[in-house]
Amino acid sequence: RKEVEQDPGPFNVPEGATVAFNCTYSNSASQSFFWYRQDCRKEPKLLMSVYSSGNEDGRFTAQLNRASQYISLLIRDSKLSDSATYLCVVSGRQFYFGTGTSLTVIP
Amino acid sequence: SAVISQKPSRDICQRGTSLTIQCQVDSQVTMMFWYRQQPGQSLTLIATANQGSEATYESGFVIDKFPISRPNLTFSTLTVSNMSPEDSSIYLCSVENWGTSASDTQYFGPGTRLTVL
Numbered sequence: 001r002k003e004v005e006q007d008p009g010p011f012n013v014p015e016g017a018t019v020a021f022n023c024t025y026s027n028s029a030s031q032s033f034f035w036y037r038q039d040c041r042k043e044p045k046l047l048m049s050v051y052s053s054g055n056e057d058g059r060f061t062a063q064l065n066r067a068s069q070y071i072s073l074l075i076r077d078s079k080l081s082d083s084a085t086y087l088c089v090v091s092g093r094q095f096y097f098g099t100g101t102s103l104t105v106i107p
Numbered sequence: 108s109a110v111i112s113q114k115p116s117r118d119i120c121q122r123g124t125s126l127t128i129q130c131q132v133d134s135q136v137t138m139m140f141w142y143r144q145q146p147g148q149s150l151t152l153i154a155t156a157n158q159g160s161e162a163t164y165e166s167g168f169v170i171d172k173f174p175i176s177r178p179n180l181t182f183s184t185l186t187v188s189n190m191s192p193e194d195s196s197i198y199l200c201s202v203e204n205w206g207t208s209a210s211d212t213q214y215f216g217p218g219t220r221l222t223v224l
Binding site: 032041042043044045046049087097099 | 212216
């Protein structure tokens with residue numbers, strides 16, 4: 001079983017839409033959780049850390065459910081510039097990356 | 108602000124040759140890592156580059172194929188040895204505990220895009 005599983009998408013949404021990505025992880029002892037963003041032919045960049053209490057950064061909201069071993073990312077009011085691949089990352093002994101969810105925001 | 112750079116940014120190599128990739132950080136960092144991202148795949152950790160000692164390799168990766176150096180807290184190299192087309196990939200270095208970043212957060216260099224013919 002993979003350490004981190006994501007729906008690969010692709011998600012194609014119109015500008016202004018709200019879109020949610022989900023991710024599950026297999027190791028209940030995982031310590032830290034993140035969402036990274038990766039643009040085409042670029043390196044992954046940290047979007048936000050994810051906390052059990054939930055955290056929000058502008059249009060982005062991340063949530064962690066430790067009991068269900070589930071992480072989510074909500075993007076409100078999607079912009080064209082949000083088009084990218086979003087990587088779910090779980091930290092334990094090392095960083096484990098999901099395969100990424102592709103998002104395209106359409107004008 | 109601190110910068111992570113990698114050289115070369117890309118290369119096309121012949122099978123059987125070796126390529127050394129450099130990663131430079133302009134401030135001292137505790138942890139440096141090397142990853143591979145094959146086409147259409149996510150990132151796979153190759154090894155942790157330890158300053159002053161041998162790197163720690165993940166399952167499926169060996170020192171003879173991917174020798175790593177880390178002579179100080181700002182620099183590391185990864186060599187891809189005796190290359191085959193299956194080694195065509197993006198190689199990324201990452202750092203942890205960089206500047207004021209929270210512990211256990213990793214930041215990535217721009218990557219080296221390697222094509223082996």
